[in-house]
Amino acid sequence: MNTSRPASWAANSRPRAESGGDGTATGSRAPRLYQVACNALRYHIQERRLPPGLILLEGRIADAFGMSRAPVRRALALLCEEGLIHRYDGRGYLVGPPSPDVIPLNGGLQDFGLALPKLVAQSIGSFTWERIYAEVETQVVTCIPFGTYRVLESGICDHYGVSRTVAREVLSRLRDRALIEKDRHSHWIAGPLTSRAMTEHFEMRQLLEPAALLAVADNIDRSKLIGMRDRLAAAEADLGSVTPSLMDEFEEDLHVTCLLKAENQRLVATIVQSQLPFVTNSLFRKFVGVEASSSMLPEHRLIFEHLIMAAPRAAAASLHAHLEAAQSRTKARLKVLALFPEPEMTPYLDRVH
Amino acid sequence: MRVLGTRETLLEPIRRQAERDLGFRIEYEIADGTTAMRKAVISPGAYDVCHHWHPIELAWTARSVQAIEVERIALWNEIGDLAKTGRFNGVGDIGQGAVPVRSLYVQPNGELGAAPTGQISSLPTVHNVDSFGYDPAITKDMGPDEPESWSWLLDDRWRGKVALLGEPAIGSIDAALAARSSGLATFEDIGNMSLQEIDMLVDILIQKKKAGLFAGFWNIRPESVRLMDRREVVIESIWSPAITALRAKGKKITCAAPIEGYRGWQCGMWLSARTQGAQLDTSYAYLNWWLTGWAGAVMARQGYYMSALQPTKQHLSSDEWGYWYEGKPARDNMADPDGEIVVWAGETRDGGSYWQRMSNIAVWNSTMDEHNYLVRRWNEFLHA
Numbered sequence: 023m024n025t026s027r028p029a030s031w032a033a034n035s036r037p038r039a040e041s042g043g044d045g046t047a048t049g050s051r052a053p054r055l056y057q058v059a060c061n062a063l064r065y066h067i068q069e070r071r072l073p074p075g076l077i078l079l080e081g082r083i084a085d086a087f088g089m090s091r092a093p094v095r096r097a098l099a100l101l102c103e104e105g106l107i108h109r110y111d112g113r114g115y116l117v118g119p120p121s122p123d124v125i126p127l128n129g130g131l132q133d134f135g136l137a138l139p140k141l142v143a144q145s146i147g148s149f150t151w152e153r154i155y156a157e158v159e160t161q162v163v164t165c166i167p168f169g170t171y172r173v174l175e176s177g178i179c180d181h182y183g184v185s186r187t188v189a190r191e192v193l194s195r196l197r198d199r200a201l202i203e204k205d206r207h208s209h210w211i212a213g214p215l216t217s218r219a220m221t222e223h224f225e226m227r228q229l230l231e232p233a234a235l236l237a238v239a240d241n242i243d244r245s246k247l248i249g250m251r252d253r254l255a256a257a258e259a260d261l262g263s264v265t266p267s268l269m270d271e272f273e274e275d276l277h278v279t280c281l282l283k284a285e286n287q288r289l290v291a292t293i294v295q296s297q298l299p300f301v302t303n304s305l306f307r308k309f310v311g312v313e314a315s316s317s318m319l320p321e322h323r324l325i326f327e328h329l330i331m332a333a334p335r336a337a338a339a340s341l342h343a344h345l346e347a348a349q350s351r352t353k354a355r356l357k358v359l360a361l362f363p364e365p366e367m368t369p370y371l372d373r374v375h
Numbered sequence: 376m377r378v379l380g381t382r383e384t385l386l387e388p389i390r391r392q393a394e395r396d397l398g399f400r401i402e403y404e405i406a407d408g409t410t411a412m413r414k415a416v417i418s419p420g421a422y423d424v425c426h427h428w429h430p431i432e433l434a435w436t437a438r439s440v441q442a443i444e445v446e447r448i449a450l451w452n453e454i455g456d457l458a459k460t461g462r463f464n465g466v467g468d469i470g471q472g473a474v475p476v477r478s479l480y481v482q483p484n485g486e487l488g489a490a491p492t493g494q495i496s497s498l499p500t501v502h503n504v505d506s507f508g509y510d511p512a513i514t515k516d517m518g519p520d521e522p523e524s525w526s527w528l529l530d531d532r533w534r535g536k537v538a539l540l541g542e543p544a545i546g547s548i549d550a551a552l553a554a555r556s557s558g559l560a561t562f563e564d565i566g567n568m569s570l571q572e573i574d575m576l577v578d579i580l581i582q583k584k585k586a587g588l589f590a591g592f593w594n595i596r597p598e599s600v601r602l603m604d605r606r607e608v609v610i611e612s613i614w615s616p617a618i619t620a621l622r623a624k625g626k627k628i629t630c631a632a633p634i635e636g637y638r639g640w641q642c643g644m645w646l647s648a649r650t651q652g653a654q655l656d657t658s659y660a661y662l663n664w665w666l667t668g669w670a671g672a673v674m675a676r677q678g679y680y681m682s683a684l685q686p687t688k689q690h691l692s693s694d695e696w697g698y699w700y701e702g703k704p705a706r707d708n709m710a711d712p713d714g715e716i717v718v719w720a721g722e723t724r725d726g727g728s729y730w731q732r733m734s735n736i737a738v739w740n741s742t743m744d745e746h747n748y749l750v751r752r753w754n755e756f757l758h759a
Contacts, residue, residue: 216747216748310416317484357744357746360747360749
């Protein structure tokens, strides 16, 4: 963990956890993450909530605390120095001092009630990555039509006054959304947004979204479907009143609200990763300032009509046809973005070419 | 009425004649190709009609232009098959890339296609084939059998004396034709290059640039004239009005007829999506006027062809028609649109007749699928 604390840290200080009997007492300053982790673990061990011999793995603790591994690693090292836990032959640490009688005990940490107090957990969550994630994502998404950019971890730290752990958290979430990837030098790279990538995403969506629609068709409230259908019909009847943000909402109604209800989380995660084409349409609206095609409205409406009529296969077929048409529209819009010069970029985005 | 376009079509004599014939005021706004395209797409409120030699695709995608009703085009029947069906001299499917007819007709779903309907995306007008021009002196050291080839544009024999068109969409096509003809690269479809092909092309060009091959890049036609006129350059990608401009200065540049074929293009007239009411009526009047022959004759005198052939022929002398369209020797000296002599008696046009030249198209001006990527990488080459 980066121990140097940026100057803006205190200024952006999150709500502080009050001192209490749960071992997460704080001083006059907000605790660092490793201290939070260390105090919580110490409390659970001293209260004998975690039995002697329990295996402590940094990854599992990080998951339980909702933080990255680095502060957990440091907390475990401190607790080991204090003699509350010890190293053994296997991976990780065992609870309690070294003893020949101890038998390594494998178990889920949640089973022993290991968690951060709710208030602390919330403040950590909002402080660590959520606070800056949306803005970083917007910056990355906006840059990719203009070329290839390196996303600088240290630049994010400097720009937002956050630790490397936080920056890494943000980067890993961008990677989960397939917005960045590592190159052969282990640099995080965003872009370029190409027609080929667009085609690949649409091919994935054509495979997955109709399947997801079939899976959720019976679980969507009929009155909601009727509501969505009616909103589309109203927009078609009065195209002049359709705003870009309303178009965004229509996209969201179908492709997010309905489809991502699917229980298969792998399916949902893959669909989310394939929805990069939304970026093009959103940028197109941002730069061109028009929603140049209303073809999407009747296509979406047709899908809802079929769902309302309890004809999921017809709905899935309509969705497939919609995605095919959207693919050619989106590829055409990507070309229009070439007319726009590169906007001024934020300092943590470094142009590669 | 406000007209946007490039200097190749927005000629002052044409503007004045149109005002005289039509009886309303016409303003011309001249820009380079990229700027005119950007404005046409982003600022539809800033013009009524745009003349452009790029495919209409970007402007149509942005819905910055409106469909033109065929029934309001009086001389629609005079427009030739090349524009209306894509067939020329009885042959279809000429060349790769964005064959203009494929984006001519507005289809029922609002997209563009080749199937005829009552609405068109743009009114086909001027068209031609482009290649490169060279100082005939460079052929002195060549064997008599060495044919004109795009490969000459990347030939180290003329290191430091080559210029390229800097505009990305078509400059890259010229460069790709040159790279392919030189055996440096292969392309599956030169009018729609893949990411790898674009990367390969840009790498080759950067290498050539660093080795000192290029004397310069031009974005507007007068720059291409200056480069050749000052003898800094002996070979460059070139447009027909630059050839006539150099001839007017007494410099006879050969316009190559490459064995690999030309890059073809067709200029369209676009109607802004914002133009309505009386402005729309005057815009239609202006569109129709362009087909009546006077403008076509002026265009011919700088080497451009017109979609409505017969009305154009009526406004040219038989000698002019013979030289510019039929590839016949000039019987007398001929002037360009500015009145300067650019053709001398006895000369014939490089490449032959309209039918010979337009049949020999390797690829049309295109906006490739990877256009956005191409533009960014092309700029990298220009700044390397």
